[in-house]
Amino acid sequence: MAEQPASVAVSTVIFGIQDHGGTAKVHLPLVRRVREPHLGRWALPGGPLRPDESLRDAARRNLADTTGLDAAHLEQLYTFGAVDRGAPDRVVSIVYWALVRTEVAATTRDDPNVAWFPVDALPPLAFDHEEIVGWAVRRLKNKLGYTQISHALLPEEFTLGQLREVHEAILGRRLDPANFRRRAEASGTLTPTGAHQAGARNRPPALYRSTVREELLT
Amino acid sequence: MAEQPASVAVSTVIFGIQDHGGTAKVHLPLVRRVREPHLGRWALPGGPLRPDESLRDAARRNLADTTGLDAAHLEQLYTFGAVDRGAPDRVVSIVYWALVRTEVAATTRDDPNVAWFPVDALPPLAFDHEEIVGWAVRRLKNKLGYTQISHALLPEEFTLGQLREVHEAILGRRLDPANFRRRAEASGTLTPTGAHQAGARNRPPALYRSTVREELLT
DNA sequence: GCAAAAGTGTTCTACCTACACCCATGC
DNA sequence: GCATGGGTGTAGGTAGAACACTTTTGC
Known part of the structure; x- marks a missing residue:
């Protein structure tokens, strides 16, 4: 050296x-x-x-x-x-x-x-x-x-509302929940766990799990 | 050191x-x-x-x-x-x-x-x-x-046909000339010089000049 | 006229946006 | 009931893909 x-x-x-x-x-x-x-x-x-x-x-x-x-x-x-x-x-x-x-x-x-x-x-x-x-x-x-990089900021299981909040935090602006949902689902990288998150004073949202493979995020 | x-x-x-x-x-x-x-x-x-x-x-x-x-x-x-x-x-x-x-x-x-x-x-x-x-x-x-990065591979003045050839060379596949032209024009980064390139045995193509600024190619 | 590339027009589809509306829960 | 977010439906706009067609040159 x-x-x-x-x-x-x-x-x-x-x-x-x-x-x-x-x-x-x-x-x-x-x-x-x-x-x-x-x-x-x-x-x-x-x-x-x-x-x-x-x-x-x-x-x-x-x-x-x-x-x-x-x-x-x-x-x-x-x-x-x-x-x-x-x-x-x-x-x-x-x-x-x-x-x-x-x-x-x-x-x-x-x-x-x-x-x-x-x-x-x-x-x-x-x-x-x-x-x-x-x-x-x-x-x-x-x-x-x-990419679906945002999934890496959330726990293993999360709701689409949480995912949207992450996007909103990064982009600094509100997103249309309806359109966001469709785009997320269309990406084909989310599987519903079947469970729902209770506790809030609204309809309990479905929980999802990400199926993105880290290698594909380039 | x-x-x-x-x-x-x-x-x-x-x-x-x-x-x-x-x-x-x-x-x-x-x-x-x-x-x-x-x-x-x-x-x-x-x-x-x-x-x-x-x-x-x-x-x-x-x-x-x-x-x-x-x-x-x-x-x-x-x-x-x-x-x-x-x-x-x-x-x-x-x-x-x-x-x-x-x-x-x-x-x-x-x-x-x-x-x-x-x-x-x-x-x-x-x-x-x-x-x-x-x-x-x-x-x-x-x-x-x-981006309009392809302009950097051509001389100052070029035809849309030449620009398309560059794209085809890089992508390794043929592109539709009509659609390519529209996309290129819609980018707003090309000014026609007014001149045309004669010599070929076809309709003489218009010459363009790129107006992309290097700083914007990030 | 003929070949060849320039250039224009049209249609179809996919996707994104905006927004109206219903659903299920806690209080 | 009412507020709150979850979730679905729908209509308009835009951009790209495919392809038919006209134009202008050299030979």
Whole structure:
């Protein structure tokens, strides 16, 4: 291994749905920096690439390390490598983005230096991480339109209302429930479990299970 | 700069249209390796990232270095960083893809270690470059559907017939000329120059100029 | 005239949008 | 009963696919 002009890091933008005053909102976990530069600022989970791990494994690792979570979807986003990205040495960051299920997101382990923020109200971030989050959000919105990626943000079983709420949270606008239902059913990726979710003061909605295979979400 | 577990390289998949037995075909330039490993094999143009250049500049540079060409479109493709990619040391490759205009592609400078090949008849490639070309081709096909990226493969002025040939070459199937014309015109990114291309033994087609701005092709 | 590609018109279908309306539950 | 979301039906608009047909050139 020779002396290099740049070091390699892997960071991950993690999305999860959380309740925020009665409505579902897209959130992401950030890590407070405990070292210079940008000490005390919030940053994306990440760190140097290890010699024996693939890029994807590195992303999964810093996801697990910082949040204790497992990803329902994990995919490379983009590589950021401008000459000056705010660190003293040159760093090339391969950024991944991940989706975690709400049931899982609720189990994040307690760490004062890790916190979830709504994407539309982030604190100032370290380095160029605001730009990176912007890319990730755009990608998420796009992919929502031509894949069933949204299923990865929900528990194993969910109602079409919940699925629609996820879409509304990501797109930032209300969707017609009737049309949304038809599109979802027509995708052929949902199986009704037969069960219904009781408890609410309305007609109990049917529960569905996703049959999308992760490999087909490219 | 510290000792690193991986070195950083930038490679570029360059696409151009060339005539191949009367019909337009997608071609790409390869470089014959003059060093081990994979000595003598064909490979994508690429090389180590320099400390003072951005990733994009590196891609543009190895495009110019190997072919003398200028890109009409240049965009990051993907980053390949598996632990063993066929080189003795670990290399993380940030791969770009580029489109060059046919008029420009014709001026490639003479170098016995550089040659253009049709994408559907490539020689065996070094490292994991076959997989990389596969990614690039898929991206090209996809982007054809929702952007005006194909304009970047043609000269400044072109006929709708030529544009259609480019699409047919990329998609590998014939397209209905009538429907293609309507779609192209409806895109609002073509201005007729007023001139027509004479010489063929048919009705002389109108010449168009693209008004797409490179920034909008994301 | 004939071949060949340019260019126009028409029809069919699929899908999306908007919106009216009924259904089943908790209170 | 009434409010609330679940779920169905239906009509209009738009875009693409298929294909018939006219136009303009070179030979």
